[in-house]
Amino acid sequence: xxxxxxxxxxxxxxxxxxxxxxxxxxxxxxxxxxxxxxxxxxxxxxxxxxxxxxxxxxxxxxxxxxxxxxxxxxxxxxxxxxxxxxxxxxxxxxxxxxxxxxxxxxxxxxxxxxxxxxxxxxxxxxxxxxxxxxxxxxxxxxxxxxxxxxxxxxxxxxxxxxxxxxxxxxxxxxxxxxxxxxxxxxxxxxxxxxxxxxxxxxxxxxxxxxxxxxxxxxxxxxxxxxxxxxxxxxxxxxxxxxxxxxxxxxxxxxxxxxxxxxxxxxxxxxxxxxxxxxxxxxxxxxxxxxxxxxxxxxxxxxxxxxxxxxxxxxxxxxxxxxxxxxxxxxxxxxxxxxxxxxxxxxxxxxxxxxxxxx
Numbered sequence: 031x032x033x034x035x036x037x038x039x040x041x042x043x044x045x046x047x048x049x050x051x052x053x054x055x056x057x058x059x060x061x062x063x064x065x066x067x068x069x070x071x072x073x074x075x076x077x078x079x080x081x082x083x084x085x086x087x088x089x090x091x092x093x094x095x096x097x098x099x100x101x102x103x104x105x106x107x108x109x110x111x112x113x114x115x116x117x118x119x120x121x122x123x124x125x126x127x128x129x130x131x132x133x134x135x136x137x138x139x140x141x142x143x144x145x146x147x148x149x150x151x152x153x154x155x156x157x158x159x160x161x162x163x164x165x166x167x168x169x170x171x172x173x174x175x176x177x178x179x180x181x182x183x184x185x186x187x188x189x190x191x192x193x194x195x196x197x198x199x200x201x202x203x204x205x206x207x208x209x210x211x212x213x214x215x216x217x218x219x220x221x222x223x224x225x226x227x228x229x230x231x232x233x234x235x236x237x238x239x240x241x242x243x244x245x246x247x248x249x250x251x252x253x254x255x256x257x258x259x260x261x262x263x264x265x266x267x268x269x270x271x272x273x274x275x276x277x278x279x280x281x282x283x284x285x286x287x288x289x290x291x292x293x294x295x296x297x298x299x300x301x302x303x304x305x306x307x308x309x310x311x312x313x314x315x316x317x318x319x320x321x322x323x324x325x326x327x328x329x330x331x332x333x334x335x336x337x338x339x340x341x342x343x344x345x346x347x348x349x350x351x352x353x354x355x356x357x358x359x360x361x362x363x364x365x366x367x368x369x370x371x372x373x374x375x376x377x378x379x380x381x382x383x384x385x386x387x388x
Contacts, residue, residue: 035056038056039057040056040063042062049072049073057081059083070087071092071093072093075099080103081106091115095119095120105128111169117149141159146174152175160183162184163190177194186210188213192213193216204228214236215240216238216240216289218240230252291322294319316342328360328362340372
């Protein structure tokens with residue numbers, strides 16, 4: 031069976047068809063039901079389906095179009111996010127809750143821009159009347175170079191433009207009041223940004239990873255402006271805010287190096303919970319970024335990751351003293367104790383081997 035269905039809920043898709051029509055009797059598509067389904071090209075969500083869960087089709091890279099029928103009344107966050115080839119989301123005219131315009135998904139009165147397809151290229155003009163750019167609305171729209179925001183917009187939500195790596199400039203109009211966390215994270219081509227005086231609230235790390243940025247203006251009255259760029263200790267929260275499970279290893283190359291380091295550190299905390307294929311590929315990344323991961327783990331006081339790295343054989347004996355010194359300077363007593371215990375175990379084994387040779 032291509033579908034795992036419980037009652038009226040489509041829990042998972044296990045097929046390999048290019049074109050999918052949701053079976054009769056299904057009214058709910060569960061979160062992540064089609065997550066990372068690269069065989070999909072077109073999807074039709076028929077009458078009778080009322081709810082589409084969070085991340086239901088996220089990372090389905092070859093999907094080019096989606097049709098949403100009139101019965102759908104609830105679409106979860108990032109349901110169609112990061113689908114690299116998606117160019118068109120079409121909504122039936124009679125749908126009472128949603129509509130589409132220029133291929134993008136909006137609520138019915140077009141006051142909220144919900145999802146811009148990640149396969150769009152060039153420029154995108156948000157229509158007048160939109161008040162809110164929803165969370166992850168432009169997530170991983172890598173080929174958009176310009177987005178025009180109208181004066182009607184009041185809120186730019188969390189992660190709204192995360193990963194728009196070709197976005198070169200963005201004018202935030204007067205009237206915007208709030209910008210959510212990591213709103214522009216990973217916009218590596220963004221060179222300048224001016225935040226208007228109307229903005230009173232900015233989430234953490236909105237400009238994290240914006241390496242080309244040479245000019246940014248932030249109103250004096252904005253609180254939390256000192257945390258606009260840095261990552262500090264919240265990477266796991268930021269990454270997990272979009273992904274409710276493990277990130278497929280095939281998608282790791284989409285992330286910035288700093289994110290890969292964090293993702294691999296989290297992997298070392300709980301390696302047994304990953305399937306065999308993911309473990310193999312995550313391990314390769316962990317070895318490639320070994321030094322950065324270990325230093326990051328010490329800096330974040332992540333003793334579970336350090337312990338995992340030891341179990342995984344990622345810490346060479348010749349590096350132990352250096353890491354112990356860094357950990358001691360940082361005041362991470364639990365990590366220092368773990369490393370010292372491991373070093374003492376090695377020395378004990380060496381002494382035992384020497385005794386056996388006599």
